[in-house]
Amino acid sequence: MGKSTFKINARMLLELGAELISSDGIALYELIKNSVDAGSSTVKIQIFNALRYSEYKSLLESIDQAKTGSSVKSLVSKISAALEADIVEQARNFFEETVAVATSIRELRSALVRFYHRANSIIVEDAGEGMSLQELNDNFLTIGTRSRRKNRVGKGYLGEKGVGRLSTMRLGDQLDVRTTKAGEARYNRLVINWSLFSHDSDLRLQDVMVRPRRGKAKDDPSEQGTTISIRDLRSDWTEKKFQEIIVEDFGRLIDPFVPKSGNRLLRLFYNGKRHYLPVIDEQLFKHAHATCEAAFGLEGGKPWLRGFVNYRLRGKERPFVLGEPELRGITRSLPFGAVERLGSFTLHMWWFNRQLLNKANNVPNATEIKAMVRRWSGGLMLYRDKYRINPYGGPEDDWLSLDKRAFSSRGFKLNRQQVVGRVVIDLDNRALVEQTNREGLTDSPEKEALVALLQHILFTQFKEFLDECDKEVRVQELTTLENLEERIEATEDEIGKRLRAVAARVPEERKSLDEVEDLVGKLHEYIEQARALAEEYESDRAKFVYLAGVGLMVEFILHELGRATAHTLDTLRSIEKENPAGSLPATVPASFATLSEQLRTIVKRVDTLDPLSTSRRQQREDFDLFQLMRQVVDSRSAQTARHKIVWDGNFRNDDRWIVNGVKGMVIQIVENLISNSIYWLEVQREIDPSLQPKITIDLDQVDEQLIFTDNGTGVDPAHSERIFEPFVSHRPAKDGKGLGLYISREIAGYHEWTLTMLKEGTVRPDRYNTFVLDLSHGRKPKGSK
Known part of the structure; x- marks a missing residue:
């Protein structure tokens, strides 16, 4: 048998395109990013909708079910009644020239198909660098190409995977690409019928022939750019849906914190009517109760993080600067190379105490400000340069665990509904790569490092400074007795399992195991004493100091105890693997001698707890x-x-x-x-x-x-x-x-x-x-x- 390779069915493209892109808004955004990467300063998107997709399918079904001799006129009236009220004049005229004059059921069906194909379309047009005929063939038709990455000099690109063009599959079945480069005499064309790649198709990918061709001559040889026309649309479009995409998707997809940047780039039309991206009113920022700015980067190969928190409500501000030692501490669980490869980023955040947004607190337009907070809050959005990486900071996303921590704590809360802001990474940052489905960054140590640093800024630098200013040091948040008991019980359960496992293997060493159980029992006594003290000093600061101190020491002792028993059990397991059942060698007593030594050390630790006991806690x-x-x-x-x-x-x-x-x-x-x-x-x-x-x-x-x-x-x-x-x-x-x-x-x-x-x-x-x-x-x- 000769060499073999993977065989790919044509429908595989469907899974990379129509089924991988989560929404029509994201599909359009992929095309916008391609235009931006092509160097276009503007992108024009036009939606032409004369008949909704669901209505079209229903009308086709009605025609197919109509019997020979049925009234064509009544069916034409039904179709006419289903047309959109704001249909453009050109589409209306085409309807009158085709559907309205049909004289038979067969002719009517054909006319309706032609009408839907022509009158419903999405057109994305840019004035970027365009593509030559060769580039259409070599780049556009190569899935996963990174041609721009190979050719870029000192410039980053938004497109990473080389699959953005497949997003057109989600929008419609027919794709027509017209493109040209400056200096060319003709346009270059590529027409694709995406329905050939459906789940019903058994064709191999290489069997679906798609060929670019020369188009008509240009009037101006200096013209450049690309126009993508999508027809046979696959979902319902209305002006309301388009407006929702503009507000909910496009409004955040292009950095709204940069004034007018979105409306400078995008020209948006629905049935000929111009639509605009929402902008953030500067009044919103003036009413923020606290702000935070931060920047991360490298100097001399060493990472740094610096910034400041301004608690406007209290009139206090605190700067922070972290060097390599502190950053290593924050990201200890990660390889530090991930921090060094992370690339620079900046953070800007505004925090609102919504209860204080009222006239009594000098907010005369409180209703409007609250609406703005609702509109733009959701946590920190993430942008590559000025283009958003979905879904971070969206309605359903909590990538920095703001809500998770807020809902599990008492008192002061830092949750997504209070936060408006964004993080910006460099355009040429390739350590942070988007998922193919455009639903966030791929999991990597660099992503974990980014999250760890942002959480440090939010929870340590920002939240704790506000807590301090408000004099709300709360034991319940991080050091409750219940939380301490949960940790101790979990560790105790694990130690108990290990003791039972060891006893089953070596019953004659029960004495050493009894010592461990006695130690655990003694620790329980200290916790009970701590509970009694908590009730005695419920509102006293001494409770905090005492409980926290006991808790930290008990946790350490249990950690050591757990480590010792785990080591003994691992030793016994390894001995059993090397010896037949029922024959334990002389190394067993040695392993228990080691355990005894460890227990003697741990006993010393327990002895240090004795001076902390309730009866002696205040005795000088x-x-x-x-x-x-x-x-x-x-x-x-x-x-x-x-x-x-x-x-x-x-x-x-x-x-x-x-x-x-x-x-x-x-x-x-x-x-x-x-x-x-x-x-x-x-x-x-x-x-x-x-x-x-x-x-x-x-x-x-x-x-x-x-x-x-x-x-x-x-x-x-x-x-x-x-x-x-x-x-x-x-x-x-x-x-x-x-x-x-x-x-x-x-x-x-x-x-x-x-x-x-x-x-x-x-x-x-x-x-x-x-x-x-x-x-x-x-x-x-x-x-x-």
């Missing part, structure tokens, strides 16, 4: 800070060993420093600093693989300071105070809530201590890496002067 006591630091660090030994982090500083010395405070709260401060360091040390190691991660803890008894330093990414000086605010984080949402440093500073304040960043580049220039806990103003231990 004298204790040795050196000893406490050694205890906390030892409890982290397994984790820091896995991350290859080394410890440094004088905390391991045999010195003693007796201080007075709530021991459990001091543990929380240091635990939060360590957790913060471990994350950002990993980010810095991604930037610099040769890094030896290090955490240094020094206790200065003279100045009464605990000095904590790591050699991770450090903090941008502009953020050195903001990182202590609640819910401020440069991590992905799944990796942090932005509460740790806030909790730590609150605890320090409770003791009349201060927690700050040292305003010096102790590790690298222009970044702060050192935290200072100053205990000099707090309560002194007994016997001290």
Whole structure:
């Protein structure tokens, strides 16, 4: 057997064209983009509709069912009554010349078919560069060609897939392309009968012959451009439908934030009547309660994100600047190359509190402004240059999860109905590619990076700044007790499954497994104590600090517990694969010895929770800070060993420093600093693989300071105070809530201590890496002067 290849039926084009394009508006938009790519400064679209498609099919059925000798005149009257009221004069005349003078059923049917073909059409006309006869054959008839990409010099194109021309299949069965280039003497023509590619056809694609040909001579050889005529339309058209496409599709397809750009490009006509794209009234922007602008790009090969939020309602503004370390933190779950390949983008957003759009709040035309908000809201639309990528920011789309997050939170909400705005990517950005059906971008790491950065702007920079200004720090939104319990129960269930699986394999090791169950039970006790405290301090800020601190530590312990049991179970499974049933080798006790070691470490972690228990939560006591630091660090030994982090500083010395405070709260401060360091040390190691991660803890008894330093990414000086605010984080949402440093500073304040960043580049220039806990103003231990 010789070489074979795929065989393609002609109807395959139907699936790439008529069935893949989701609407008539999108089909027309594809043709508009082709005209723009051809360099045309204007695109003229004319819809001629004399008889609706559904009426046409119904009338044909009536004619086919008419018996010989039936009244032709009555059928002509029926057809005449079905004509559109605004039919153009030329179509009316053609009707009188054909359908109206038919004398037989057969003649009437033929006349009606000819009338529908000629009187109903969509014509798209541009003055672009046009196509030669050779280009019609080589480019237009090649599905998937990227001829413009090959030929472009310093210019991007809207068309990417080379299938936009197939969108004409959705609109009508007959296609007539007339095109010419400047300097040619004649037009070039291509006529295609799309019905040959229907599901009823069994023809192979290569068996449907389509040949471009020379057209008539041009009056002006300098003329250039393309006219696409589509006939035998396949759907109903009315002026109302056309207007809806203009408002709902075209009104957003060409960037409405650029004044008059849409109406400069498009000339739109329905049965000879001119229609215009809607424009955004500048009054709308004046009534926005908050705005946000941002830009992303590369400088010297390094990405940056900068912008500002202006909360007009409160008269406050905040800029933000993020460099590579922060961007790595935000996109940690993605390969950072996706961020570097993303290409530049800009964001402009206006936010409206609709409840404040009334006369009482100095909005005299409130009804009109509210209507504008409804008309243009929907979230952030996405544009390539000034042309929209559907469906982002549309009525049914929530690509940035604005509504999802708003409906799952309490109090202040940032949802799509409040947001008017757009994101603009470069025209030549090819890292973000549209799907063939024009329903969004194809899934890729670059798309995920774009979404992650935009969500950071919306939820971290914008929403949290507004929350802060409104003094609406809400525990319920991100750190509810119910949410904490759900996470713990899910982890506990998984650990239980693993314990049962291990017990079934090695019943003689039940003692080690009982230890794990006891630990889980002890954690349950702490959660119950937390619930009791929540009820006791329901409106007190102390509840927030306490619950969040306990919650973070319990989650960490369960994470370690889950990791240990999973490792043991994986080890047993691998042993079973290598040994016959019923014969477990001597390596089994060794694996349980490892589990026991891990449990001893985890027990240390649980012991650190004891000072946080309800009965001891507010008890100040004298204790040795050196000893406490050694205890906390030892409890982290397994984790820091896995991350290859080394410890440094004088905390391991045999010195003693007796201080007075709530021991459990001091543990929380240091635990939060360590957790913060471990994350950002990993980010810095991604930037610099040769890094030896290090955490240094020094206790200065003279100045009464605990000095904590790591050699991770450090903090941008502009953020050195903001990182202590609640819910401020440069991590992905799944990796942090932005509460740790806030909790730590609150605890320090409770003791009349201060927690700050040292305003010096102790590790690298222009970044702060050192935290200072100053205990000099707090309560002194007994016997001290």
